[in-house]
Amino acid sequence: MTIEHTTAPALPEGIDAAFLDEMQRSTTDVATAITLPPQLYTSAEALAFEREAIYAKEWLCVGRVERIPNPGDWFTVTICDEPIIVARDKQGEINAMSAVCQHRAMQVCDGEGNGTTFKCPYHHWNYALDGRLLGAPAMERTEGFDKSEWGLPRLAVELWQGFVFVNMDVDAAPLAPTLTSYTPYLDNYHLEDAVCPGTFTLEDMPWNWKVMFENFNDGYHANRLHQYVQDFCPSNMSEFPVEWSDDNNVIFREGGYTHMDGGFNATHHSIMPVFPDLTEEERTRSTFALVPPTLCLGTAPDQAFFFLVRPKGPETIDVEIGYIFHPSALDDPLFEHKLKLADVGVQVFVEQDQDATTKVQRGLRSRFAPRGRYSWQEESHVNFNRWLVKRYREQING
Known part of the structure; x- marks a missing residue:
C-alpha cells in the first residue's frame, strides 16, 4: 500500500502566463527594471503558489549544525505550515523528516531535545531518529498494514558552511x-569551524518574506535609513561583483568600508577578534547574501550574521537571528560583555529596519502602491526578481 498525500493545487486565480509577462518587467537591466507587482507581497493566493513553486522544491536553511552536536539531539522548525524535524542519529548522521504523524496527522514533537525515538503523543506511534516507524499499537487487525510503509516522510539534507539545509524533493540537485x-568570499572565515553561541527569534513580524529579503540586501538605504550608525559602510560603496546567471542560488553584494575592521555598533569598529585568515581587502568590507527562500547571510571582519526567514502567512513571518564568531572569541573572559555590546549595536539596525519594513508592507496594500524604479545601488533586487520569476515560470509551465 502506498501512502497518499495531497497533490499540488491548481494555479491560484490571477497567477498565469499574462501575470508572468508582467513580472518579466522586473527582470530587465537595473536601469530599466520596475519593482514586482504589489499583490505578490500581500496575497494569500501568491503565497499558496510560492509554497508549491518554491518551498516544496528549493533548499531551505533550518539552522546551524552545532545546534545538534550529539547523537539523539533534535529540533523542530515550521516553514510555510510544514513542521520539520532535524535530528542526529546514533551513527552521527543528520536526518530531516516531516513532523506529521502518518496515522492522524498530529505533530509528533515540538521544540528541541535529545532522545532515541519520537513518540506521537496522540496514539503512541513510535518513530526512529531517521523517521522509520518502529511501533504502532493495536494495528495487528488492520488489513495489509506494513510498518515499513508508514515512516515519517524524509527530506533531503545538505550541509554548507556549517548550515543545515533540507529539501522536500529528495531527488533535488545538490545545493553547493x-x-x-559566493563561497570564495567565505573561504577565509572557515564558518564550518566557527561558533554560533545562540540565536533569538522575532515572532509574527508583519511583513512578507520578500520584503525581508529585499531589506537585508538593500545597499540603497544603508547610510540613509541607518544614518550615522552605518556611515562607515555607505551606500555609494556598494558593489555587485558577479554577473547574474540563472544557475545561481545566491544573490550577494559587497559593502565597502571607509576604514579597516569596521563594525555594526556604536564604535564603528570590530569588537570581537577579527577572523585571522582574512585579507586586508576582506577587512575593509562586508558582504550581504541571500540564499532564497530562507537564509540571509552577512559578513564583517569579526563576525558573520544570519537571518532565517520563515513565512507564517502572506504578511507575517518569524525571523531567527544569529551571530557567528571565530572560536577564539569565546576564550575572552569579557566575551559575554562584548556580545551584549555588539548586540546592542545590531538592535539599533533591527529596530530601524522593523519600522521601515512594517511601513513598506502597509504601503503595499495601498491602491497607490507603485511599480517603482530602481537605483543602481539596488541591483541585488533585480537579481532576486530573476531568481523568483524563473521559479514562477517553471511552476506555471510545469
Missing part, C-alpha cells in the same frame, strides 16, 4: 554547486 560564486 549553485553557490560557488
